Amino acid sequence: MTPGLLLLIAALSLAVSIVIGPKFSRAWIVSVLIGSVAACGVSLMVLMGGAEWEWRSTFLVGGELLHLRLDALSGLFLMLVGVIGGAGAVYATGYWSDKQYPQSAPKGRAWWSGLVLSLGLVLLVSNGLHFLIVWEVFTVCAYFLVTLENERSEVRAAGWLYLAASHVGMVFLFAFFSILASKTGSWELGPMREQVGLAPLFWFALMGFGVKAGIFPLHVWLPSAHANAPSHVSAIMSGVAIKMGVYGLMRFSGWLPVPEAAGQVVIGLGACGALLGIAFAIAQTDIKRLLAYCSVENIGVIFIGIGGALIARSQGDAMWGRLVLVGALLHVWNHGLFKALLFFSAGSVLHATGTREMSRLGGLWRTMPWTAGLFALGAVAISGLPPLNGFVSEWLVYLGLFDAVNLRGAAAWAAMPAVIALAVTGALALASFVKVSAMVFLGVPRTKAAEHAHDCGASMRGSMLVLAIVCVSIGLAPVMFWPLIGRAAGVWNPAWALVTDLPAPLATLGPVQAVLAMLIIAAAVWLWRYAKRNRLKRALTWDCGYALPTARMQYTGGSFGGIPAGWFFWILRPEFKVKRPRGLFPEGASQVERVPETVLERVIGPVGEVVMRVSTAVRQLQQGRLQSYILYLVAGLAALAVLVVMGGVR
């Protein structure tokens, strides 16, 4: 099958699924799956070394010729769209079923297909105008998916914030593409690295795509949108949609020249974003909000890689750049996979207990063993621990940065802080994920709802298992994935496409990870069996001799994250509402702690308020009385007259 045919199948089946989605859920799932399998197939063809696919038609859309192309870089992202698009659709049949949500489930199916289709088109179109159109379509589809549950006010607020922030980004993209078109004389996109005058446009692209990617401090829309969306939507938003920002940045930093400082800025943004993103994550008490902030962190890690690659490319295509770039691109896949897995598991917890608040959960491993196990796997992977996939990509980024340090060029001064930031981020991510897994799945159930939870159904479990298997296989056989990602890196910088060899250390790391995984399983099983043979007894948690430990004695998520949250007090700015017990017979007391979204509530909020106040004041001018408008006209004429007279004197 040719790539064109596969793409046609994918596009047609997704288009069909939009139409049939609302009515026929069975046919919809088949159709979406055909589409996503076809998309994965065509991406694999391109990534495995097939020729770049290009199609120019004589067909006009919006006055421009339709021009599609698929190379290894867009193929890499298309693969992710296919995998998460398919897995999320299967998950949705169990999670957001017609029976439970008769109103929104049919709509959700259509918007889901629309989102997957428009995400695919973003990756294919090669014309600035068309890019803007499909980008907007994808943003709007995502908006309707986020607000599926629009009877809740916080969902509407989150959706509104997402839409507003996306359009601020869109303004920068309008500027980017229209200036590009006016300078080159055409909306056609393609490699134009030799036109040095285009370099300053990079800053527009960074702003526009940065908002979509959710890099700190442009992430303001991300936490609430990801937390309040249905979980399969959170998964595709976090796993795929924000990666479109990364794609845009990669695409246009690959095709266009970039300014001198680009690499330093991007690596700095990445290092700060990773650190602050995870600092916010550890202070959260809502599972999905924690996962959302963790996406901000991972985007930071990806930006560290991209920044490193930009620096390396500007310094004569140094080979360490290829390592960090492949690390960053692999992290795009990895983060997409394990974050979707984590959101799916969080969704199944929400489905079973009806709450996202960690302080109302606990002890779920007993009633939800599958979800607990898969969440644990995702937590190990996202903390970047061996032997899973998160470690492989972070290891490649580290290795590249260490090489940069050892070359002792100017790049070393960016690479050294980045390495330290990456290490601190890793340790904080570990702390956050120990916290969230333990508070949700271990210990005593904190509420009745948590006590009577049930594990998820077959469709939800199946889609989670698929993602988990892919995570494990990238971790155990990174050697198989290197050539694919290497090709995408080669598209970004053709100088790196010439070297196709596998780096020797990766060839060693793969088997080491596999052996490690086997040893871990063997040791755990063996010790469990030995303990059982040695008369395993069950007793109440000892806890230094408590007779009756209760759920309220357990450590909470807030206390668990308290120490590191204290270190970041200067930016987290938690708000406390304390009601102290008063009098001899106190009626009640409470303490509520909330971690605000600092950038949104302390920076953008006040600025917006000033703008609103000024606008309100200015609005006084327009009150609908004819007399005043005549007065404005007369005053305006008088002012003009004065100007003319004064000008005449001079």
Added chain:
Amino acid sequence: MIILEIILRLVLWLVLAPLLPGIINKVKAWVAGRRGPPVLQLYYDLARLWQKSVVMSTLASPGFIAGPAVAWIAVLAATQLLPLGPAGAALSFRGDVLLFVYLLALARFCTAWAALETGSAFVGMGSAREVSYAVLSEAALITAVLTLSVHTGSVTLVTMLAPAAGAGVVLLGAGLFTVLLAENCRVPFDDPNTHLELTMIHEAMILDHSGPPLAVILHGASMKLLLFALLLTEAVLPVGPLSAVAAAGALVGGVLMVTVGVGLVESWLARFAFKRVPMLLTTGFLLCLFALLVAWKGGAA
């Protein structure tokens, strides 16, 4: 032949590691004027614990037992990456030092996970402290690794640890010693002897473990101590150019000195208040950072 060598290395690590806590206790007893427990006490304890039955919390999942096993494997794997002087490491490749750092992180994840299975508040405190202070000690450790990497221009443990750490050796040694104390839960960060659960880190995490899993935890902790002592020794001493016998002597001497040093610190210092722990760890990080700058300067000159 290779298999024989690996087995020999494993035996060396597994058998020698529990000696270190015994030596520390002996030093502490000697300073205090007591006779103290025998040097081999931990061996007796491990043998005894291995025979015992396991009491497990009613709340705990199989992860309660699997956690210590995984952590033990992770530490053991990390030991095999560390070179033994001129004999090299069992496994060595470019970037192995990062695997080394992350294996220790995996051990931390599993220990904290297993601890939190019990739902006890003390355990919650202990794990929260463990994973939080590890943030600072990991920053210090990676900076120390960067220093060694800048000094030798390599990302392989064997090459990085062969020469001495150059002009910044004192700074690096002090920084790594601080990390050693923190990561192994020694005074002044934690007190392995205390019975005041509110003040503990590591001991609080393993309150509910018993029998063979506790033995695995204790043995893993002793391996980790030996691991850090050896890392410190090799970072400071130029073991690479020495002959086999001299290197072996230097390593044994170095590890003994570090161990005695830990014992002396424990005898002469009290445990710090928790508020001061991050300060001390930050000092350790800064020491490593200055060592990094010195190494950078030294390489440039």
